[in-house]
Amino acid sequence: MKYLSTRDNSLNQSFNDILYQGLSKDGGLYLPREWPTINLDKLLNLSYQEVATEIIHSFTKDDINKEDLSQIIMNSYVDFKNDKIAPILKLDNNKFLLELFYGPTYAFKDYALQFLGNLFSYSLKINPRKISILGATSGDTGSAAINAFKSNKDINVFMLHPHNKVSPMQQKQMTTVDEKNIFNIAIEGNFDDCQKIVKKLFLDDEIQSQTSLTAVNSINWARLIAQVVYYFWTYLQIRRKNLNFIVPSGNFGNIFSAYVAKKIGLPINRLHIATNKNDILKSIIKNGVMKKKIVSQTFSPSMDIQISSNFERQMFESLNRDSSKVSEIFEIFYKTGNYTFDKNIIEDFKKIYDASSINDEETLETIKKVYDFYGYLSDPHTATGIKLLLEKNQNETWISLACAHPAKFQDTVKKATNLDVEIPEELGKIFDKKEKMTILANSTKEVKKFILENI
Ligand SMILES: *Cc1c(COP(=O)(O)O)cnc(C)c1O
Numbered sequence: 001m002k003y004l005s006t007r008d009n010s011l012n013q014s015f016n017d018i019l020y021q022g023l024s025k026d027g028g029l030y031l032p033r034e035w036p037t038i039n040l041d042k043l044l045n046l047s048y049q050e051v052a053t054e055i056i057h058s059f060t061k062d063d064i065n066k067e068d069l070s071q072i073i074m075n076s077y078v079d080f081k082n083d084k085i086a087p088i089l090k091l092d093n094n095k096f097l098l099e100l101f102y103g104p105t106y107a108f109k110d111y112a113l114q115f116l117g118n119l120f121s122y123s124l125k126i127n128p129r130k131i132s133i134l135g136a137t138s139g140d141t142g143s144a145a146i147n148a149f150k151s152n153k154d155i156n157v158f159m160l161h162p163h164n165k166v167s168p169m170q171q172k173q174m175t176t177v178d179e180k181n182i183f184n185i186a187i188e189g190n191f192d193d194c195q196k197i198v199k200k201l202f203l204d205d206e207i208q209s210q211t212s213l214t215a216v217n218s219i220n221w222a223r224l225i226a227q228v229v230y231y232f233w234t235y236l237q238i239r240r241k242n243l244n245f246i247v248p249s250g251n252f253g254n255i256f257s258a259y260v261a262k263k264i265g266l267p268i269n270r271l272h273i274a275t276n277k278n279d280i281l282k283s284i285i286k287n288g289v290m291k292k293k294i295v296s297q298t299f300s301p302s303m304d305i306q307i308s309s310n311f312e313r314q315m316f317e318s319l320n321r322d323s324s325k326v327s328e329i330f331e332i333f334y335k336t337g338n339y340t341f342d343k344n345i346i347e348d349f350k351k352i353y354d355a356s357s358i359n360d361e362e363t364l365e366t367i368k369k370v371y372d373f374y375g376y377l378s379d380p381h382t383a384t385g386i387k388l389l390l391e392k393n394q395n396e397t398w399i400s401l402a403c404a405h406p407a408k409f410q411d412t413v414k415k416a417t418n419l420d421v422e423i424p425e426e427l428g429k430i431f432d433k434k435e436k437m438t439i440l441a442n443s444t445k446e447v448k449k450f451i452l453e454n455i
Pocket residue numbers: 107108109140141218248249250251252253254255302303381403404
Protein backbone atom coordinates (compact mmCIF):
# COMPACT_ATOMS: atom_id res chain seq x y z
CA MET A 1 0.00 0.00 0.00
CA LYS A 2 1.71 3.16 -1.25
CA TYR A 3 0.56 6.76 -1.42
CA LEU A 4 0.62 9.45 -4.09
CA SER A 5 -0.28 13.14 -3.94
CA THR A 6 -3.20 14.88 -5.65
CA ARG A 7 -0.60 17.18 -7.24
CA ASP A 8 1.98 14.49 -8.07
CA ASN A 9 0.59 11.10 -9.03
CA SER A 10 4.09 9.65 -9.50
CA LEU A 11 4.76 9.80 -5.76
CA ASN A 12 5.27 6.46 -4.02
CA GLN A 13 5.32 6.99 -0.24
CA SER A 14 4.66 4.58 2.60
CA PHE A 15 2.01 5.09 5.28
CA ASN A 16 4.77 5.86 7.81
CA ASP A 17 6.18 8.52 5.45
CA ILE A 18 2.89 10.39 5.29
CA LEU A 19 1.66 9.87 8.86
CA TYR A 20 3.10 13.09 10.30
CA GLN A 21 2.50 15.21 7.22
CA GLY A 22 -0.69 16.99 6.38
CA LEU A 23 0.30 18.38 3.01
CA SER A 24 2.64 16.77 0.56
CA LYS A 25 5.63 19.01 -0.38
CA ASP A 26 3.99 19.72 -3.75
CA GLY A 27 1.01 21.25 -1.92
CA GLY A 28 -1.28 18.28 -2.61
CA LEU A 29 -3.05 15.78 -0.36
CA TYR A 30 -2.23 12.09 -0.02
CA LEU A 31 -4.33 9.23 -1.39
CA PRO A 32 -3.58 5.53 -1.77
CA ARG A 33 -2.18 4.54 -5.17
CA GLU A 34 -4.83 1.81 -5.33
CA TRP A 35 -8.03 1.20 -3.39
CA PRO A 36 -8.08 -1.95 -1.24
CA THR A 37 -11.25 -4.07 -1.14
CA ILE A 38 -13.11 -5.03 1.99
CA ASN A 39 -15.14 -8.23 2.09
CA LEU A 40 -18.38 -7.31 3.87
CA ASP A 41 -19.13 -10.90 4.87
CA LYS A 42 -15.92 -11.03 6.89
CA LEU A 43 -17.11 -8.14 9.03
CA LEU A 44 -20.39 -9.69 10.16
CA ASN A 45 -20.55 -10.17 13.94
CA LEU A 46 -17.35 -8.24 14.68
CA SER A 47 -17.12 -5.52 17.33
CA TYR A 48 -16.58 -1.86 16.35
CA GLN A 49 -12.89 -2.20 17.26
CA GLU A 50 -12.51 -5.38 15.21
CA VAL A 51 -14.19 -3.79 12.20
CA ALA A 52 -11.87 -0.79 12.61
CA THR A 53 -8.85 -3.11 12.65
CA GLU A 54 -9.90 -4.83 9.40
CA ILE A 55 -10.56 -1.57 7.57
CA ILE A 56 -7.59 0.45 8.80
CA HIS A 57 -5.24 -2.51 8.31
CA SER A 58 -6.08 -2.54 4.61
CA PHE A 59 -4.44 0.93 4.39
CA THR A 60 -1.51 0.37 6.76
CA LYS A 61 -0.63 -3.30 6.20
CA ASP A 62 2.93 -2.74 4.94
CA ASP A 63 3.80 -0.50 7.88
CA ILE A 64 2.01 -1.67 11.04
CA ASN A 65 1.50 -5.30 12.01
CA LYS A 66 -2.08 -6.27 12.63
CA GLU A 67 -1.74 -7.21 16.33
CA ASP A 68 -0.15 -3.85 17.11
CA LEU A 69 -2.83 -2.03 15.13
CA SER A 70 -5.53 -3.91 16.98
CA GLN A 71 -4.03 -2.82 20.31
CA ILE A 72 -3.82 0.83 19.15
CA ILE A 73 -7.51 0.68 18.23
CA MET A 74 -8.52 -1.01 21.49
CA ASN A 75 -6.83 1.82 23.39
CA SER A 76 -8.47 4.47 21.22
CA TYR A 77 -12.10 3.74 22.08
CA VAL A 78 -11.90 2.87 25.81
CA ASP A 79 -13.20 6.28 26.91
CA PHE A 80 -16.30 6.20 24.70
CA LYS A 81 -19.53 6.34 26.63
CA ASN A 82 -21.64 3.98 24.54
CA ASP A 83 -21.12 0.22 24.16
CA LYS A 84 -21.82 0.43 20.44
CA ILE A 85 -19.29 3.30 20.12
CA ALA A 86 -21.31 4.76 17.20
CA PRO A 87 -24.94 3.72 17.73
CA ILE A 88 -27.73 3.93 15.17
CA LEU A 89 -31.01 5.53 16.17
CA LYS A 90 -34.14 4.89 14.15
CA LEU A 91 -36.03 8.15 13.77
CA ASP A 92 -38.73 6.92 11.42
CA ASN A 93 -39.32 4.23 8.78
CA ASN A 94 -36.13 4.05 6.72
CA LYS A 95 -34.73 7.19 8.39
CA PHE A 96 -31.83 6.85 10.79
CA LEU A 97 -29.29 8.86 12.73
CA LEU A 98 -25.70 7.73 13.22
CA GLU A 99 -24.68 9.20 16.58
CA LEU A 100 -21.02 10.18 16.75
CA PHE A 101 -20.74 12.10 20.00
CA TYR A 102 -19.77 9.50 22.60
CA GLY A 103 -16.08 10.39 22.70
CA PRO A 104 -14.34 12.44 25.40
CA THR A 105 -15.15 15.84 23.84
CA TYR A 106 -18.69 15.04 22.61
CA ALA A 107 -18.16 15.63 18.87
CA PHE A 108 -17.31 13.28 16.00
CA LYS A 109 -13.71 14.44 15.73
CA ASP A 110 -12.83 12.20 18.70
CA TYR A 111 -13.37 9.08 16.54
CA ALA A 112 -10.35 9.99 14.42
CA LEU A 113 -8.21 11.99 16.83
CA GLN A 114 -8.25 9.43 19.64
CA PHE A 115 -6.94 6.93 17.08
CA LEU A 116 -4.31 9.39 15.84
CA GLY A 117 -3.13 10.05 19.41
CA ASN A 118 -2.58 6.35 20.06
CA LEU A 119 -1.00 5.84 16.65
CA PHE A 120 1.51 8.65 17.27
CA SER A 121 2.37 7.21 20.72
CA TYR A 122 3.03 3.81 19.14
CA SER A 123 5.14 5.19 16.33
CA LEU A 124 7.16 7.43 18.69
CA LYS A 125 7.96 4.42 20.84
CA ILE A 126 9.44 2.61 17.85
CA ASN A 127 11.28 5.67 16.59
CA PRO A 128 11.85 7.84 19.69
CA ARG A 129 11.93 11.60 19.24
CA LYS A 130 9.99 14.62 20.40
CA ILE A 131 7.38 16.29 18.25
CA SER A 132 5.32 19.46 18.61
CA ILE A 133 1.77 19.61 17.38
CA LEU A 134 0.81 23.09 16.25
CA GLY A 135 -2.68 24.11 15.23
CA ALA A 136 -5.35 26.78 15.21
CA THR A 137 -8.92 26.11 16.18
CA SER A 138 -12.24 27.89 16.14
CA GLY A 139 -13.77 25.23 18.35
CA ASP A 140 -14.13 21.45 18.19
CA THR A 141 -10.81 20.40 16.66
CA GLY A 142 -8.79 22.02 19.44
CA SER A 143 -10.42 20.19 22.30
CA ALA A 144 -10.46 16.84 20.46
CA ALA A 145 -6.73 17.17 19.68
CA ILE A 146 -5.84 18.27 23.21
CA ASN A 147 -7.70 15.30 24.63
CA ALA A 148 -6.05 12.92 22.21
CA PHE A 149 -2.46 13.98 22.92
CA LYS A 150 -2.56 14.93 26.60
CA SER A 151 -0.12 13.23 28.97
CA ASN A 152 2.20 12.06 26.20
CA LYS A 153 5.70 13.12 27.20
CA ASP A 154 7.05 12.95 23.64
CA ILE A 155 4.45 15.33 22.26
CA ASN A 156 3.88 19.00 23.04
CA VAL A 157 0.63 20.55 21.84
CA PHE A 158 0.47 24.25 21.00
CA MET A 159 -3.13 25.14 20.19
CA LEU A 160 -4.06 28.67 19.15
CA HIS A 161 -7.57 30.05 19.48
CA PRO A 162 -8.95 33.58 19.07
CA HIS A 163 -9.21 35.15 22.54
CA ASN A 164 -12.85 35.49 23.70
CA LYS A 165 -14.11 34.36 20.28
CA VAL A 166 -14.87 30.68 20.92
CA SER A 167 -17.88 29.57 22.95
CA PRO A 168 -17.37 29.39 26.75
CA MET A 169 -17.93 25.63 26.63
CA GLN A 170 -15.38 25.16 23.83
CA GLN A 171 -12.84 27.35 25.64
CA LYS A 172 -13.25 25.43 28.90
CA GLN A 173 -12.96 22.09 27.11
CA MET A 174 -9.51 23.14 25.95
CA THR A 175 -8.17 25.17 28.85
CA THR A 176 -9.15 22.93 31.76
CA VAL A 177 -6.96 20.05 30.58
CA ASP A 178 -4.23 20.38 33.17
CA GLU A 179 -1.27 18.56 31.64
CA LYS A 180 2.32 19.72 31.27
CA ASN A 181 2.44 19.06 27.52
CA ILE A 182 -0.64 21.13 26.63
CA PHE A 183 -0.23 24.83 25.78
CA ASN A 184 -3.38 26.80 25.01
CA ILE A 185 -2.55 30.10 23.37
CA ALA A 186 -5.32 32.71 23.17
CA ILE A 187 -4.47 35.18 20.42
CA GLU A 188 -5.73 38.76 20.54
CA GLY A 189 -7.21 38.49 17.06
CA ASN A 190 -9.64 36.37 15.06
CA PHE A 191 -9.46 32.79 13.75
CA ASP A 192 -7.85 33.89 10.47
CA ASP A 193 -5.07 35.62 12.43
CA CYS A 194 -4.44 32.37 14.32
CA GLN A 195 -4.27 30.41 11.07
CA LYS A 196 -1.88 32.91 9.50
CA ILE A 197 0.49 32.60 12.47
CA VAL A 198 0.39 28.80 12.27
CA LYS A 199 1.11 28.83 8.53
CA LYS A 200 4.09 31.17 8.99
CA LEU A 201 5.54 29.04 11.79
CA PHE A 202 5.39 25.91 9.65
CA LEU A 203 7.67 27.73 7.19
CA ASP A 204 10.03 29.00 9.90
CA ASP A 205 13.46 27.33 9.64
CA GLU A 206 14.53 28.23 13.18
CA ILE A 207 11.55 26.48 14.81
CA GLN A 208 11.78 23.56 12.39
CA SER A 209 15.45 23.07 13.32
CA GLN A 210 14.56 22.77 17.03
CA THR A 211 11.48 20.55 16.95
CA SER A 212 9.43 18.51 14.46
CA LEU A 213 6.31 20.55 13.89
CA THR A 214 3.28 18.43 13.08
CA ALA A 215 -0.24 19.31 11.96
CA VAL A 216 -3.23 17.16 12.86
CA ASN A 217 -5.94 18.99 10.93
CA SER A 218 -8.60 17.16 8.97
CA ILE A 219 -6.52 16.70 5.82
CA ASN A 220 -4.41 14.12 7.70
CA TRP A 221 -4.99 10.80 5.93
CA ALA A 222 -4.95 8.73 9.15
CA ARG A 223 -7.91 10.74 10.40
CA LEU A 224 -9.92 10.02 7.26
CA ILE A 225 -9.42 6.24 7.43
CA ALA A 226 -10.56 6.14 11.05
CA GLN A 227 -13.79 7.82 9.93
CA VAL A 228 -14.42 5.23 7.20
CA VAL A 229 -15.12 2.70 9.95
CA TYR A 230 -18.45 4.10 11.16
CA TYR A 231 -19.96 4.01 7.67
CA PHE A 232 -19.30 0.24 7.54
CA TRP A 233 -20.56 -0.01 11.12
CA THR A 234 -23.86 1.50 9.96
CA TYR A 235 -24.29 -1.24 7.39
CA LEU A 236 -23.48 -3.90 9.98
CA GLN A 237 -26.15 -2.54 12.30
CA ILE A 238 -28.98 -2.07 9.83
CA ARG A 239 -27.92 -4.69 7.25
CA ARG A 240 -29.40 -3.09 4.17
CA LYS A 241 -27.88 -2.56 0.77
CA ASN A 242 -28.23 0.77 -1.04
CA LEU A 243 -27.44 3.06 1.85
CA ASN A 244 -27.69 6.82 1.46
CA PHE A 245 -25.97 9.23 3.83
CA ILE A 246 -26.49 12.89 4.71
CA VAL A 247 -23.34 14.52 6.11
CA PRO A 248 -23.18 18.00 7.69
CA SER A 249 -19.99 19.27 6.07
CA GLY A 250 -17.30 21.89 6.50
CA ASN A 251 -13.86 20.83 5.41
CA PHE A 252 -15.25 17.81 3.46
CA GLY A 253 -13.37 15.34 5.67
CA ASN A 254 -16.27 13.38 7.10
CA ILE A 255 -18.09 12.99 3.80
CA PHE A 256 -14.94 12.10 1.89
CA SER A 257 -14.52 9.20 4.31
CA ALA A 258 -17.93 8.00 3.09
CA TYR A 259 -16.65 8.20 -0.49
CA VAL A 260 -13.65 6.07 0.55
CA ALA A 261 -16.03 3.56 2.17
CA LYS A 262 -17.92 3.32 -1.13
CA LYS A 263 -14.68 2.87 -3.09
CA ILE A 264 -13.54 -0.04 -0.93
CA GLY A 265 -16.79 -1.98 -1.00
CA LEU A 266 -19.62 -0.48 1.07
CA PRO A 267 -22.91 -0.44 -0.89
CA ILE A 268 -23.50 3.32 -0.76
CA ASN A 269 -25.86 4.82 -3.28
CA ARG A 270 -25.87 8.60 -2.72
CA LEU A 271 -24.17 11.12 -0.44
CA HIS A 272 -25.94 14.38 0.39
CA ILE A 273 -23.81 17.29 1.60
CA ALA A 274 -25.49 19.58 4.15
CA THR A 275 -23.88 23.01 4.44
CA ASN A 276 -24.94 26.17 6.23
CA LYS A 277 -24.86 29.67 4.74
CA ASN A 278 -21.22 29.02 3.83
CA ASP A 279 -22.20 27.14 0.72
CA ILE A 280 -19.15 26.80 -1.54
CA LEU A 281 -19.70 23.01 -1.67
CA LYS A 282 -23.26 23.47 -2.87
CA SER A 283 -22.15 25.90 -5.54
CA ILE A 284 -19.47 23.44 -6.76
CA ILE A 285 -21.83 20.44 -6.92
CA LYS A 286 -24.78 22.33 -8.44
CA ASN A 287 -23.00 24.62 -10.92
CA GLY A 288 -19.32 23.68 -10.86
CA VAL A 289 -18.44 27.11 -9.48
CA MET A 290 -15.65 27.24 -6.91
CA LYS A 291 -15.52 30.84 -5.77
CA LYS A 292 -13.85 32.33 -2.72
CA LYS A 293 -16.29 34.15 -0.45
CA ILE A 294 -16.06 35.70 3.01
CA VAL A 295 -16.94 33.33 5.85
CA SER A 296 -20.25 34.03 7.63
CA GLN A 297 -20.84 33.16 11.27
CA THR A 298 -23.74 30.76 11.78
CA PHE A 299 -25.31 28.58 14.49
CA SER A 300 -23.22 25.67 13.19
CA PRO A 301 -19.73 27.17 13.68
CA SER A 302 -17.78 23.97 12.90
CA MET A 303 -19.14 24.22 9.36
CA ASP A 304 -18.20 27.90 8.94
CA ILE A 305 -15.63 27.24 6.24
CA GLN A 306 -15.39 28.58 2.70
CA ILE A 307 -12.45 26.58 1.39
CA SER A 308 -13.11 22.88 1.97
CA SER A 309 -9.57 21.50 1.84
CA ASN A 310 -10.48 17.84 1.45
CA PHE A 311 -12.54 18.56 -1.67
CA GLU A 312 -9.22 18.51 -3.53
CA ARG A 313 -9.25 14.73 -3.06
CA GLN A 314 -12.63 14.45 -4.78
CA MET A 315 -11.43 16.70 -7.61
CA PHE A 316 -8.47 14.39 -8.18
CA GLU A 317 -10.79 11.38 -8.30
CA SER A 318 -13.27 13.01 -10.66
CA LEU A 319 -10.40 14.16 -12.91
CA ASN A 320 -9.33 10.52 -13.30
CA ARG A 321 -6.35 11.11 -11.01
CA ASP A 322 -4.75 13.67 -13.32
CA SER A 323 -2.49 15.53 -10.86
CA SER A 324 -1.25 18.12 -13.34
CA LYS A 325 -4.84 19.15 -14.02
CA VAL A 326 -5.43 19.53 -10.24
CA SER A 327 -2.31 21.74 -9.95
CA GLU A 328 -3.47 23.80 -12.91
CA ILE A 329 -6.92 24.36 -11.39
CA PHE A 330 -5.42 25.54 -8.10
CA GLU A 331 -3.04 27.92 -9.88
CA ILE A 332 -6.05 29.58 -11.49
CA PHE A 333 -8.05 29.51 -8.27
CA TYR A 334 -5.25 31.05 -6.15
CA LYS A 335 -4.71 33.78 -8.73
CA THR A 336 -8.34 34.72 -9.37
CA GLY A 337 -10.32 33.31 -6.41
CA ASN A 338 -12.56 31.63 -8.95
CA TYR A 339 -12.72 28.43 -11.01
CA THR A 340 -15.52 26.74 -12.98
CA PHE A 341 -15.34 23.00 -13.60
CA ASP A 342 -16.04 21.47 -17.02
CA LYS A 343 -19.48 19.94 -17.59
CA ASN A 344 -18.28 16.33 -17.56
CA ILE A 345 -16.57 16.87 -14.21
CA ILE A 346 -19.72 18.41 -12.71
CA GLU A 347 -21.62 15.37 -14.00
CA ASP A 348 -19.14 13.12 -12.23
CA PHE A 349 -19.64 14.99 -8.93
CA LYS A 350 -23.40 14.64 -9.37
CA LYS A 351 -23.20 10.89 -9.89
CA ILE A 352 -22.60 10.55 -6.15
CA TYR A 353 -23.27 13.86 -4.43
CA ASP A 354 -26.22 16.15 -3.81
CA ALA A 355 -25.75 19.38 -1.87
CA SER A 356 -28.04 21.77 -0.01
CA SER A 357 -27.50 24.78 2.16
CA ILE A 358 -29.54 25.25 5.32
CA ASN A 359 -29.80 28.71 6.87
CA ASP A 360 -29.89 29.61 10.58
CA GLU A 361 -33.65 29.98 10.68
CA GLU A 362 -34.19 26.53 9.14
CA THR A 363 -31.66 25.12 11.58
CA LEU A 364 -33.62 26.44 14.57
CA GLU A 365 -36.94 25.28 13.06
CA THR A 366 -35.55 21.80 12.56
CA ILE A 367 -34.24 21.53 16.12
CA LYS A 368 -37.74 22.42 17.33
CA LYS A 369 -39.58 20.20 14.88
CA VAL A 370 -37.50 17.12 15.63
CA TYR A 371 -37.99 17.67 19.32
CA ASP A 372 -41.77 18.12 18.95
CA PHE A 373 -42.26 15.12 16.61
CA TYR A 374 -39.72 12.66 17.93
CA GLY A 375 -38.67 13.95 21.36
CA TYR A 376 -35.09 14.12 20.08
CA LEU A 377 -32.78 17.04 20.89
CA SER A 378 -30.23 17.70 18.18
CA ASP A 379 -27.28 20.07 18.05
CA PRO A 380 -27.33 22.71 15.28
CA HIS A 381 -24.84 20.85 13.03
CA THR A 382 -26.88 17.67 13.24
CA ALA A 383 -30.04 19.68 12.53
CA THR A 384 -28.75 20.82 9.13
CA GLY A 385 -28.67 17.15 8.15
CA ILE A 386 -31.99 16.26 9.76
CA LYS A 387 -33.68 19.04 7.77
CA LEU A 388 -32.82 17.05 4.62
CA LEU A 389 -33.54 13.68 6.22
CA LEU A 390 -37.14 14.67 6.92
CA GLU A 391 -37.65 15.58 3.26
CA LYS A 392 -36.38 12.26 1.89
CA ASN A 393 -38.47 9.72 0.05
CA GLN A 394 -39.84 7.07 2.45
CA ASN A 395 -38.82 4.22 0.14
CA GLU A 396 -35.08 4.83 0.40
CA THR A 397 -32.83 4.17 3.38
CA TRP A 398 -31.25 7.41 4.56
CA ILE A 399 -28.85 7.89 7.45
CA SER A 400 -27.97 11.37 8.68
CA LEU A 401 -24.89 11.93 10.85
CA ALA A 402 -25.32 13.34 14.36
CA CYS A 403 -21.98 15.13 14.72
CA ALA A 404 -22.09 16.71 18.19
CA HIS A 405 -23.92 16.42 21.51
CA PRO A 406 -26.62 19.10 21.91
CA ALA A 407 -25.13 20.13 25.28
CA LYS A 408 -22.13 21.56 23.43
CA PHE A 409 -24.42 24.10 21.80
CA GLN A 410 -26.95 24.61 24.57
CA ASP A 411 -27.57 28.31 23.80
CA THR A 412 -28.74 27.56 20.26
CA VAL A 413 -30.81 24.58 21.38
CA LYS A 414 -32.47 26.78 24.00
CA LYS A 415 -33.18 29.46 21.42
CA ALA A 416 -34.93 26.85 19.28
CA THR A 417 -36.87 24.93 21.90
CA ASN A 418 -36.78 27.02 25.08
CA LEU A 419 -35.37 23.93 26.79
CA ASP A 420 -32.28 23.58 28.92
CA VAL A 421 -30.26 20.65 27.63
CA GLU A 422 -29.25 18.22 30.30
CA ILE A 423 -25.47 18.54 30.54
CA PRO A 424 -23.63 15.19 30.81
CA GLU A 425 -21.92 14.98 34.19
CA GLU A 426 -18.37 15.04 32.87
CA LEU A 427 -19.02 18.01 30.61
CA GLY A 428 -20.62 19.89 33.51
CA LYS A 429 -17.54 19.36 35.68
CA ILE A 430 -15.30 21.50 33.48
CA PHE A 431 -17.04 24.65 34.70
CA ASP A 432 -15.55 24.14 38.17
CA LYS A 433 -12.06 23.43 36.93
CA LYS A 434 -9.22 25.94 36.75
CA GLU A 435 -8.32 27.28 33.31
CA LYS A 436 -4.79 27.33 31.97
CA MET A 437 -3.92 29.44 28.94
CA THR A 438 -1.51 32.11 27.78
CA ILE A 439 -2.85 35.25 26.14
CA LEU A 440 -0.54 36.56 23.44
CA ALA A 441 -0.60 39.48 21.01
CA ASN A 442 -1.50 38.84 17.38
CA SER A 443 2.18 38.40 16.52
CA THR A 444 4.04 35.50 14.93
CA LYS A 445 7.21 36.59 16.74
CA GLU A 446 5.55 36.38 20.18
CA VAL A 447 4.12 32.94 19.49
CA LYS A 448 7.44 31.71 18.14
CA LYS A 449 9.24 32.94 21.26
CA PHE A 450 6.67 31.20 23.47
CA ILE A 451 7.04 27.89 21.60
CA LEU A 452 10.85 28.00 21.67
CA GLU A 453 10.77 28.61 25.42
CA ASN A 454 8.47 25.67 26.02
CA ILE A 455 9.69 22.82 23.80
C1 LIG B 1 -15.88 19.33 12.18
C2 LIG B 1 -17.35 19.31 12.29
C3 LIG B 1 -18.17 19.30 11.13
C4 LIG B 1 -17.61 19.35 9.73
O1 LIG B 1 -16.92 18.19 9.35
P1 LIG B 1 -15.91 18.16 8.11
O2 LIG B 1 -15.19 16.88 8.21
O3 LIG B 1 -14.99 19.35 8.32
O4 LIG B 1 -16.71 18.31 6.88
C5 LIG B 1 -19.54 19.23 11.32
N1 LIG B 1 -20.09 19.19 12.55
C6 LIG B 1 -19.34 19.20 13.68
C7 LIG B 1 -20.01 19.16 15.01
C8 LIG B 1 -17.94 19.26 13.60
O5 LIG B 1 -17.19 19.29 14.71
